[in-house]
Structures are given as C-alpha cells and as structure tokens.
Amino acid sequence: MSEDTRTNPAETREGTGTALVEPIGDGPMAATAVGLTKIYGSGDTQVIALDHVEVGFQAQQLTAIMGPSGSGKSTLLHCMAGLDSVTDGDVRIGDTRISDLSDKQLTLLRRQRLGFIFQAFNLVPTLSAEENILLPLHLGGREPDQDWEQRVVESLQLGDRLKHRPSELSGGQQQRVAVARALVTRPDIIFADEPTGNLDSKAGNEVLGFLRRAVDDWQQTVVMVTHDPGAASYADVVIFLRDGKLVGRLEDPTPSHVYDRIRALEE
Numbered sequence: 001m002s003e004d005t006r007t008n009p010a011e012t013r014e015g016t017g018t019a020l021v022e023p024i025g026d027g028p029m030a031a032t033a034v035g036l037t038k039i040y041g042s043g044d045t046q047v048i049a050l051d052h053v054e055v056g057f058q059a060q061q062l063t064a065i066m067g068p069s070g071s072g073k074s075t076l077l078h079c080m081a082g083l084d085s086v087t088d089g090d091v092r093i094g095d096t097r098i099s100d101l102s103d104k105q106l107t108l109l110r111r112q113r114l115g116f117i118f119q120a121f122n123l124v125p126t127l128s129a130e131e132n133i134l135l136p137l138h139l140g141g142r143e144p145d146q147d148w149e150q151r152v153v154e155s156l157q158l159g160d161r162l163k164h165r166p167s168e169l170s171g172g173q174q175q176r177v178a179v180a181r182a183l184v185t186r187p188d189i190i191f192a193d194e195p196t197g198n199l200d201s202k203a204g205n206e207v208l209g210f211l212r213r214a215v216d217d218w219q220q221t222v223v224m225v226t227h228d229p230g231a232a233s234y235a236d237v238v239i240f241l242r243d244g245k246l247v248g249r250l251e252d253p254t255p256s257h258v259y260d261r262i263r264a265l266e267e
Contacts, residue, residue, distance in 0.1 A: 172203025
C-alpha cells in the first residue's frame with residue numbers, strides 16, 4: 001500500500017514484556033508462543049536465537065516480522081510453523097500445542113492446517129504449475145475443491161500457466177504458484193519467509209497484493225518475515241526483534257515509519 005493511504009500509525013514501543021505483542025483487537029489467535037526459547041549449540045559455541053519470546057498472531061490479519069540480520073525473525077517463523085524444534089516454551093496453532101505432537105501428527109498438521117511460501121519458491125521442477133498447486137492435497141489424500149481452486153487460480157492470474165513447469169515460468173509466476181499452493185488447502189495460517197526476496201519490485205508488489213487480498217477478501221491469516229519496509233507496509237502490524245527478543249510493535253505501518261524503526265534498531 002502506498003504511504004499516503006496509511007495514516008495515523010501507532011507509536012512503536014520498546015521493551016521485552018508480553019504487553020508489546022498483545023494482538024491488535026480481541027479476535028481469536030491463529031498462533032501463539034509463550035516463553036519460546038531456541039538455543040543452538042552449547043558451551044562456547046552456544047547461540048540463543050530466541051530468548052523467551054511471547055507473541056500472539058491474530059486470525060485474519062497480516063503480520064510482518066522484522067529485525068536486523070541475526071535477530072531471530074526466520075527462526076521465530078520456523079518454530080511457530082513446526083519446521084524447527086524449540087528448546088523451551090509453548091507454541092500453539094490455534095488450541096493445538098505442537099510440541100505435544102508426534103512427528104507424524106506434526107507432518108499432518110503442517111500439511112492440513114498450514115500454508116508455506118518461501119523465498120526460493122520450493123516448487124517441484126518435474127511437476128506442472130497445477131500439479132504443484134495441488135500437491136499438498138494429493139499428499140494428504142484429499143480431493144481438491146474445484147470451485148475454490150478456480151477462484152485461487154483466477155485471482156493469481158495463473159489460468160494460462162497451469163500446464164507449464166517451473167522452468168517455463170518467470171520468478172513472479174513461480175511465486176504466484178507457491179502462493180496458490182499455500183492457499184488451496186484453506187489453511188489456518190500461512191507462513192511466508194521473505195516471499196519477495198528473489199523478485200523484482202513489480203513482481204514482489206504483485207505477490208504482496210495477493211497476500212493482502214487473501215486476508216481482506218478470504219479471511220486468511222498470514223505471518224511474513226521480511227527485511228523490506230515496503231513489503232512490511234502491506235501488513236496490519238509489524239513486530240520487531242533484536243538479539244532474539246521482541247522489542248517493538250508498529251500498527252498500520254508505512255514504509256518510512258518501518259524504515260526509521262529498523263534503522264534505530266541497527267544503531
């Protein structure tokens with residue numbers, strides 16, 4: 001969204017307490033973490049990637065996660081999505097505590113209730129665009145909802161690209177296929193890790209526009225890691241990390257306010 005259409009940004013607050021990351025509004029939580037800690041290594045090589053993080057991601061919102069390099073933003077997303085184990089703390093998708101799940105149950109949860117979009121697209125090169133889109137359903141033994149699939153495909157302007165393989169698509173088209181794949185299961189929450197990182201500005205803005213409309217028009221929930229203030233301005237709220245801790249929140253973000261906040265954190 002352009003900066004001139006986003007007014008009255010909320011003040012960014014500093015600190016490490018839970019009050020910083022209370023979800024905006026009083027709607028249901030799509031995902032929550034309490035005391036989330038992630039430590040890599042031990043002894044002299046120990047790295048605390050996340051340090052007792054407390055966060056709630058409200059349903060039907062787009063939340064951006066930002067911070068300097070090494071702040072823990074991708075680690076937070078991966079732990080929330082069950083892609084990485086946690087050292088300590090409680091992570092829940094809705095009411096489901098994911099650390100209580102077996103590997104099989106966790107795989108099913110990711111396949112049935114979560115959507116994923118990555119910087120590198122992660123498409124299967126031997127499959128067509130349509131086969132990539134439907135892959136999560138086929139892996140889960142579920143039949144596609146053809147009406148829903150058509151809505152997603154038409155919204156992402158992929159109707160004439162369904163038979164093409166990834167190598168025959170542009171980067172922007174490949175990422176639109178990845179967005180469609182994330183949406184086709186109607187997940188509880190979509191996790192996007194730098195979804196515009198490999199795209200030019202035009203293709204990146206198109207993808208961000210699709211994610212924004214998925215929230216506004218289809219009541220999806222999106223949690224997105226990004227380093228780009230412009231990308232973050234598409235979000236309802238931005239949370240900021242530094243050294244594995246939550247240190248701020250910005251509501252109704254604009255690119256300039258996000259940039260100023262990131263610059264302050266880096267200094």
